[in-house]
Amino acid sequence: MNVKNELKAAMWLEFQIESNWTSPLIFAIYNILKPVGAALVLVAMFYVVVGAWTGNSLAFMYVGNAFYMILAQTLFSIGWIVHDDREHYSTLRYLYISPTPYFRYLVGRSITRYSLSIVPMCVLLLLGLALKIEYRFNLLLLTFALILGFVFIVGTALLISGINLLTARHGGAIGEAFAGIFYLASGVVFPVALLPGWAQQIALVFPTTYWFSIIRIAVLGYESDKFMGGFSVPDLCLYLTTLSFVYFFLAYLLFRFADTLARKLGILDMSTTY
Amino acid sequence: MHADAIKCVNLSRDFRSKGKTVHALKNVNLTVKKGELFGLLGPNGAGKTTLIKILTTLLLPTSGRAYVYGYDVEKEFRKIRPIINMVAGGETSGYGLLTVFENLWMFSQFYGIPNKTATERINSMLARLRIQELAKRKVRALSTGERQKVNIIRGFMTEPLIVFLDEPTLGLDVETARMIRKFVKEWIAENKERTVLLTTHYMMEADELCDRIAIIDRGKIIALDSPAELKKLVKSDVSINLEIKPAIKLDWLSRIDGIVGHTAAHQDGKVKLRLVAKDDAVVGEVVSGIYKENGKIVSLHKDEPTLEDVFLKLTGRGLE
Amino acid sequence: MNTVLLNLRAIRGRAYPRIVGLIREPSWIFWETVLPLLSISAFIYVYRSLNAPPMYEGFVVLGGVMTTYWLNVLWSMAAQLYWEKETANLQLYLAAPMSKMSILAGMAFGAIISTTLRATTILLLGIFVFHVKFVISSPLLLLLVFVVALLALYGMGMLFASLYLMWGREAWYLNNLFQEPVYFLSGQYFPVKALGTFLAAAASIIPLTLGLDAMRQILFPESIPWGFLNPWIELGILSVLTVIFLVAAKYALDRIEYLGKTKGTLTMRWQ
Incomplete structure (x- = not known):
């Protein structure tokens, strides 16, 4: 089997698992309602303080949140795969001994989840018109960001999967919890400039910080975060590209390490539910 | 109670x-x-x-x-x-x-x-x-x-x-x-x-x-x-085990009168056959059938009736 | 055998793996305590970016504390019977003589212990890192609201556990679906009154909504103008909700057990 077919099979599986539990209509609602709920929390927070339904700060957090949903939903979904394969469907061992590397299987499933998450993001942008958010799209820059976004999001998914190979299944949604790191440190819903100095330096290590800055420029036409405003667009693109690939490579190495360690410890098909 | x-x-x-x-x-x-x-x-x-x-x-x-x-x-x-x-x-x-x-x-x-x-x-x-x-x-x-x-x-x-x-x-x-x-x-x-x-x-x-x-x-x-x-349901019947090489077709067995049922397990290019028959008389016909299919009999022996034979007799099929 | 004793032992039996699991699989501290703290911190920064008064940061901490219980109800209660079915334990639970409510109560008891630890961490973060100041105007009312809100919340979790068992794999997705809309409807990080009387009243079916609203008023007296109802009335409604959820959970569990036995789905995996 070639790489294309392997990825296709994994993508198909992800789509089946994500969608075949219900009708297409309910699936569409499901896919959209969660991000809308998250956006409404922010809108309400803005309203109780400012007393209005529109403003620049709202545009900042609304757009950041809409694109964060791609990250959060992909990681949420991928964060369950190892535990599901290991303890729910009991297929992890069979996937491991198949000729398709488990890493490639995870990438395939991430492609589907990432693509599915773009739809609710578009719906959110559309709903943003009701909040009088003025969009000035730069489609080239946006496409560039979405492609690079996939690289580091899959990298993070691999990292989480590696950790999951070594840890127990707990109740919560661990992928989403992991996404919280970026939510706080990457200027998603508030400017990085508000973070303490040491936290700003950490923010610069994450590709997401540059990603969200590029997203704002590509969607709103400006960057209102004073800290990130110091970067030119070519610089942002350069940092995003470099960090995304470095990040992916490191995540891949960590996944391989976790994979080897899990087999060494004999815990690849352990059962940990409690 | x-x-x-x-x-x-x-x-x-x-x-x-x-x-x-x-x-x-x-x-x-x-x-x-x-x-x-x-x-x-x-x-x-x-x-x-x-x-x-x-x-x-x-x-x-x-x-x-x-x-x-x-x-x-x-x-x-x-x-x-x-x-x-x-x-x-x-x-x-x-x-x-x-x-x-x-x-x-x-x-x-x-x-x-x-x-x-x-x-x-x-x-x-x-x-x-x-x-x-x-x-x-x-x-x-x-x-x-x-x-x-x-x-x-x-x-x-x-x-x-x-x-x-x-x-x-x-x-x-x-x-x-x-x-x-x-x-x-x-x-x-x-x-x-x-x-x-x-x-x-x-x-x-x-x-x-x-x-x-x-x-x-x-x-x-x-x-x-x-x-x-x-x-006792199969007491009057005969149970016979045969090992045949290679794994030949056996669909002709059902056409032999006197065979109550049979099970066949294919393994390593051989077939292990268990027959339940009304009497010994069918053995000759079975042996010649095997030779016609170019099979070679590795072993043949009669056996005590088992519950599987009972199942075979009642359903015409094996338990596995 | 004494039925009360049987069920108390069953509760203890089912709570045991939950409590032992906390010690044996400490990775939960990272996933369920450290990481959620980050998103709570982010929401505090959202208010700071809007130059909101400090009280609003307190709303986030309080919302964060109560949300840990909500998430726990969703993932460790509601989805749990479905998971037990998938791991083949459910049929053994069903064939055993104790009330199935004891299994759910045991799960809830174990879960509350772990979640309280997590909620305390969030509270400490709020107090020591973000310097949130709470003014406990009425300690007794606060305690009553907190306890009754938890009872109602876990009662709701028990009801969901039964329903999810019937819905099968959809349960997992429903959990995911319920998270953010409930954050919004319950006024997780903001006064629910902002949603308007009609929406806030409708959202009061979620125990989190009135629980949070009452506690906000008790802990941050300057937020009283933002209060939806008087905290005592909210306590009364929460008490009624607790009874309704527990009775409904018992009914649903019996009904779903019967339906499952009729359709043959109680022991059927991967559906």
Whole structure:
């Protein structure tokens, strides 16, 4: 089997698992309602303080949140795969001994989840018109960001999967919890400039910080975060590209390490539910 | 107390899926007496597990009635649950991060057994099945055989009046399976009130353990008696084992008069054939048929009739 | 056998793996305590970016504390019976003589212990890192609201556990679906009154909504103008909700057990 077919099979599986539990209509609602709920929390927070339904700060957090949903939903979904394969469907061992590397299987499933998450993001942008958010799209820059976004999001998914190979299944949604790191440190819903100095330096290590800055420029036409405003667009693109690939490579190495360690410890098909 | 441990009256169960109906049990009538070790013998998909699920109060019949210790499984299931337990083969019950002892203790709590009693029973049964050293090991680190011994303890430690064993030795090594069979035999012999209903598709197991056996096929009980009486059904027949090389076609066998049934197992380029025939006379015809197919007979011998032969005679098919 | 004793032992039995699991699988501290703290911190920064008064940061901490219980109800209660079915434990639970409510209560008891630890961490973060100041105007009322809100919340979790068992795999997705919309409707990080009377009243079916609203008023007296109802009335409604959820959970569990036995789905995996 070639790489294309392997990825296709994994993508198909992800789509089946994500969608075949219900009708297409309910699936569409499901896919959209969660991000809308998250956006409404922010809108309400803005309203109780400012007393209005529109403003620049709202545009900042609304757009950041809409694109964060791609990250959060992909990681949420991928964060369950190892535990599901290991303890729910009991297929992890069979996937491991198949000729398709488990890493490639995870990438395939991430492609589907990432693509599915773009739809609710578009719906959110559309709903943003009701909040009088003025969009000035730069489609080239946006496409560039979405492609690079996939690289580091899959990298993070691999990292989480590696950790999951070594840890127990707990109740919560661990992928989403992991996404919280970026939510706080990457200027998603508030400017990085508000973070303490040491936290700003950490923010610069994450590709997401540059990603969200590029997203704002590509969607709103400006960057209102004073800290990130110091970067030119070519610089942002350069940092995003470099960090995304470095990040992916490191995540891949960590996944391989976790994979080897899990087999060494004999815990690849352990059962940990409690 | 009622005389019968289990009683099924015209018991049927259908499963409906996507417009299709599967008749898993068809008008089953069955009585198991207290103190009996009763076997349900049948191939996969015969309805054995469905019957066990109904009797253990996990599934309702589509029609008919079933009683456990005189209690109706449909209406009086709360009275049944304290007096039964069940163990299935290949089961992975409990929580992997708990030790063997902790898992067993947890299940004992669901039956309200006081701590001290639970501890005594668990320790005594661990010793009896020679796995005391596993008490502090996490369940997820057990081998298949060890896990099944723990399941057996889980099923018996609550001192039920009836234990349902669903293929309890499935996939186990010879030694572990033997130990479990021995345990079950001893357990039932200790107290006349105790009853076991065992499902299996291993005829040797049914033959060795059971006082009476019901042979079940496609949801119907097709024979019910003691193993010795059941084997009398094929007493006048001849059972012949043949090993043929290479693995030739055998569809012509059904055209030979006098053959009651046959099973064939293909393995390593050979075919192991078991024939049940009305008499020896068919042997010549079978041998010449094999030569016609360019087969070579590696071995041929007559055998004592088994329960599998009974099944073969009744259904024309093998148990596997 | 004494039924009360049987069920108390069953509760203890099912709570045990939950509590032991916390010690044996400490990775939960990272996933369920450290990481959620990050998103709570982010929401505090959102208010700071809007130059909101400090009280609003307190709303986030309080919302964060109560949300840990909500998430726990969703993932460790509501989805749990479905998971037990998938791991083949459910049939053993069903065939055992104790009330199935004891299994749910045991799960809830174990879960509350772990979640309280997590909620305390969030509270400490709020106090020591973000310097949130709470003014406990009525300790007794606060305690009553907190306890009754938890009872109602876990009662709701018990009800969901039964329903999810019937819905099968959809349960997992419903959990995911319920998260954010409930954050919004319950006024997780903002006063629910902002949603308007009609929406806030409708959202009061979620125990989190009135629980949070009452506690906000008790802990931050300057937020009283933002209060939806009087905290005592909210306590009364929460008490009624607790009874309704527990009774409904018992009914649903019996009903679903019956339906499962009729359809043969109680022991059928991967559906």
